[in-house]
Amino acid sequence: MREIGFSEHAYRFRQARGLLNSQADAMYDEDIEEYIATIKAARQMGLPVRLGIEMDYVASREAGIRDFLASFPWDYIIGSVHWIEDWGFDLPSHAHEWRERDVVDVYYTYYEILQQAIRSQLFDIIGHFDVIKVFGYRPPVNINMSAVYESTVRLMKDYDTVFEISTAGLRKPVREIYPAMDILTLVAKHRLPVVVSSDAHYPADVGRDFELALQLARDVGIKTVVRFENRQRYYEDLS
Numbered sequence: 001m002r003e004i005g006f007s008e009h010a011y012r013f014r015q016a017r018g019l020l021n022s023q024a025d026a027m028y029d030e031d032i033e034e035y036i037a038t039i040k041a042a043r044q045m046g047l048p049v050r051l052g053i054e055m056d057y058v059a060s061r062e063a064g065i066r067d068f069l070a071s072f073p074w075d076y077i078i079g080s081v082h083w084i085e086d087w088g089f090d091l092p093s094h095a096h097e098w099r100e101r102d103v104v105d106v107y108y109t110y111y112e113i114l115q116q117a118i119r120s121q122l123f124d125i126i127g128h129f130d131v132i133k134v135f136g137y138r139p140p141v142n143i144n145m146s147a148v149y150e151s152t153v154r155l156m157k158d159y160d161t162v163f164e165i166s167t168a169g170l171r172k173p174v175r176e177i178y179p180a181m182d183i184l185t186l187v188a189k190h191r192l193p194v195v196v197s198s199d200a201h202y203p204a205d206v207g208r209d210f211e212l213a214l215q216l217a218r219d220v221g222i223k224t225v226v227r228f229e230n231r232q233r234y235y236e237d238l239s
């Protein structure tokens with residue numbers, strides 16, 4: 001790797017309080033100025049690091065999210081959905097709630113929120129497109145989700161949003177890359193710009209499984225990957 005992008009979750013910072021939900025607000029109390037100063041200091045030392053953020057999308061908080069994002073000098077902004085109202089569906093501590101939910105309803109609701117996130121145009125990148133599969137709960141085989149996946153991918157194309165291939169799913173209970181191959185094929189078909197990320201929560205996971213991610217991208221005919229600087233895109237050849 002020639003550079004590393006840091007994209008901490010916004011809800012860890014007190015400056016993002018009130019932009020997600022009361023449960024998330026109570027979890028952390030970090031200072032975003034410290035985060036930004038650390039990355040700036042690394043850059044001044046000549047290290048190739050980029051300043052990013054992973055921001056949850058909540059429709060009712062859009063104005064506040066817009067103000068928060070406009071306040072800092074990001075290289076890139078990832079938009080993600082981890083919550084359906086007060087349910088953090090990808091959190092191990094909330095996983096038991098899957099058993100009480102209608103899985104098909106959950107999937108449709110997740111993609112509705114994701115489509116709103118795309119339409120908001122707040123984000124450079126949409127993170128882990130099919131994270132809803134994280135614990136391995138999937139719609140029954142007689143329910144065909146492909147129309148929802150394709151309309152969401154088309155919407156990303158219409159709004160010129162970058163698609164994230166994330167190797168984090170391989171380390172989650174589902175043990176599958178984000179996204180699944182049928183979705184990645186749609187990404188290639190609609191010629192979406194693509195980033196590859198590891199969503200590392202530990203140093204040892206930085207860049208983990210990138211060889212596989214790049215191979216899968218090539219397999220479906222993706223020719224370039226994007227990197228960011230100051231919210232500008234630069235395209236790198238995959239061949």
Ligand SMILES: [Zn+2]
Pocket residue numbers: 054080082127128
């Ligand atoms: Zn995430």
